[in-house]
Amino acid sequence: MTEPLVRAVRVGKRFGATDVLQDVDLTVQPGEVVAIIGPSGSGKTTLLRCIAHLERPTSGHVEIAGERVGAVLAGGRLRPMTDREIARLRQGIGMVFQRFNLFPHLTALENVMLGPVRVLGHGRAEAEPQARELLRKVGLAHKADSYPERLSGGQQQRVAIARSLAMQPRLMLFDEATSALDPELIGEVLAVMRDLAREGMTMLVVTHEMGFAEDVADRVVFMDHGRIVEEGPPQTLFRSPSHPRTQAFLRAVIDRQAMTEAP
């Protein structure tokens, strides 16, 4: 078996007196798409942020392609990574946020070019065609010169995906990428994510879109109260969940959908 791209080992995270994550073990193989579902406050987002090192686990650790996140083994002892080492590690990880977080003072094109030009040191002549190609890929070639405030939420999120892809990451993290969107804009973002999965990108997707998880994910992880309760292929997890908490959660989700979709 190949080396996993992501390995979370007994990761725990405590905010004050609350355990947000407890003993979470998770592996993601290269090319795999893993969806994380669960009620709000279950720790999904925190787990993703621990992998990106936006949060530091209070116990356990995360490895990316065998490299420990946030710490370096030097002379038989672990020392915290320097600012520069963390930055280099993050170059290989793309992250898409719930609130898009586009840079408002830059156009869509400049947003996508910023990483390659300012971080990777590419020339503008090289970076611009690549950035335009990425915008075309997410269906926004015609919005290259628009500022974020002129874009709809769905368009902003697609630019944000293109911005992450411009760094040619080996792993993409999606943190409730469609939760802040109006219902009619969710589809366009999911379509881009679907394409990406089809191309073989390794993806870790925190989502409330059960349909997307079922269709696209190779594996679904259900979290509750800071723990992984159950995981498995989507067919198994959605059709015949074994744990009562998973069953209750899925039933509640289906009820809610039925209610909103009823005429």
Add this chain to the structure above:
Amino acid sequence: MSWSILAESMPQLLQAALDTLRMTGLAFLIAAALGLPLALARMAPGLPGRLALGYIEVMRGVPQLAILFLIYFGLVPLGVALHAFTAAVIGLGLSGSAYLAEVYRAGVLAVDPGQREAAQTIGMQRVQVLRHVVLPQAWPAVLPPMGNYLVALLKDTSIASIISAPELMLRARDLSSEYFLPMHYYLLVGGMYLVMAWPLMQGVRVLERRLARGRLQGETR
């Protein structure tokens, strides 16, 4: 040896610090009292509004030192010879009134226009609306900048030393040239200003924080 000279000067410096506080207090009263009618005139239509705006713009566009000079030296040919302390209080007060007028105005404008309309619908007259509804609600927006102004004024009284008005900075200049210990005296006096201004600054900070929290609570209610 220099320390004993400094110690001997302390009573004089403390006395001068009291003068500084007195000058600050008097100028603040003038500024606060004149600022309110000025703000109301500024918001009025027509000539009063334009006159008030002109006064405010001129007072804020001209350096305080130039205003002090005009009042202290400039009025002498007209037969008005003011004591330097009086000239300083008037000059600082007048220039402060222009500043506080804008602060008051911002405070009044910060009150939801719906409040004014609601008061009018229950039959209140304009003056009543202002007095009973608008002004009481304007205070939260007025107090922090007013506090900041007080801190600035306390420091600006040092300018009065240039027209020889008796206060802390002037006393420091006299003493330092008498004993030729400028570094000692100016550092000491700087420390004295710090002791006077710092609590005020902290007070404003606490006030700002508290008012900000109150506003947030008001919104969620």
Add this chain to the structure above:
Amino acid sequence: MNAWGRIGEFLPVLLAGAVTTVEITAGGFLIAVALGLLAGALLGAGSRAVRAAARVYVDVFRAVPVLTQLFILYFGLVEIGVRLEPLQAAILGFGINGGAYLAEVFRAGILSVHHGQTEAAQMLGMTRLAVLRIVVLPQAMRVALPSLANYAIGLLKDSTLASAVAAPELMFLARKLVDRTFLGPQIFLTVAVIYLAMSLPLGQLTRLAEARAGRGRR
């Protein structure tokens, strides 16, 4: 009547003073912006000691009158054998004092930038310094611009205090003229008009900056 006629005679001297006034203002402003950016960034530094040091600088220099600071630089330093030129003392004094003031302005600007901006930039692989320089500061500057312009106007007026350390700026030359000619009202009024002519356009620019900052995030 003759007295007002003589204003034309003094005007060249006063205008030369106005040029020095602009020099002091511009020099002080540049130093203040540089120190303010540095201190403003350090107010949010990771190290507690660095934060505390920045806080002490900001609080102390804002609590002491700028005139006192000018006197310490110009007269005080002589006591320990350092003699500054009046212009040097004025520019340095206003710069250091203004840096403390602008540090708070820049700090507020930095804090106004949403945390998500920092995280998005970090995930592009930027170091903390690069995040600050490339993503946070350009946005913070937009927020700080009106305060920055207001500070410039205040500095233009405060530069009169340099006359007290014998810097040959507008107010200093005006006072020398008054001593010689006893034309106090005429000369001081002319001076007031010159200051107005410099500060009112700056005020218009400020309002423009405020309108732009208020209009949107761009």
